Amino acid sequence: MLGRSSRWLTLAGYRAFSGVPGHSINDPQVLQEVAHEFRLYESALCNNDVKALDRFFFDNPSTVRFGTSENLYGYEAIQAFRQGRSPPGDRRILKSVITTYGPDFAVANVEFQRDGSSKIGRQSQTWLRTSEGWKVVSAHVSMMEK
Numbered sequence: 001m002l003g004r005s006s007r008w009l010t011l012a013g014y015r016a017f018s019g020v021p022g023h024s025i026n027d028p029q030v031l032q033e034v035a036h037e038f039r040l041y042e043s044a045l046c047n048n049d050v051k052a053l054d055r056f057f058f059d060n061p062s063t064v065r066f067g068t069s070e071n072l073y074g075y076e077a078i079q080a081f082r083q084g085r086s087p088p089g090d091r092r093i094l095k096s097v098i099t100t101y102g103p104d105f106a107v108a109n110v111e112f113q114r115d116g117s118s119k120i121g122r123q124s125q126t127w128l129r130t131s132e133g134w135k136v137v138s139a140h141v142s143m144m145e146k
Helices: 028-046 050-056 075-084
Strands: 002-005 008-011 014-017 064-066 071-073 091-100 105-114 119-130 133-145
Touching: 028 050, 028 091, 028 105, 028 119, 028 133, 050 075, 064 075, 071 075
Parallel strands: 064 133
Antiparallel strands: 002 008, 008 014, 064 071, 091 105, 105 119, 119 133
């Protein structure tokens, strides 16, 4: 059940602030922009295009990436990790959900599986529109048994 009261959104019995008046959840144009950036990111990841991957992350000390075995705080730490990492290889996307909130903020959540692995990977990214385009400001990757 979806209901609105003022700028609050009620979904399945939970209330959440719906943002600034006039901002919408999953505006088609914004969703298309973020989905496009996500596809480019995915291609760069599977091809280990380190320079492209670096460009997707917000160049700021507040950017965070939690991986399967590392906690990286700040753009420089993320960049250094990418330089020393071996290519992760291809993966199959099992499910993805991208949600935009207003014109400048989005989250992307993905379940994936790597070839030859029984584990299911999970990836969450927070995207922010900046003066340089859409950038990942926070990311988290984890693995779980199927």
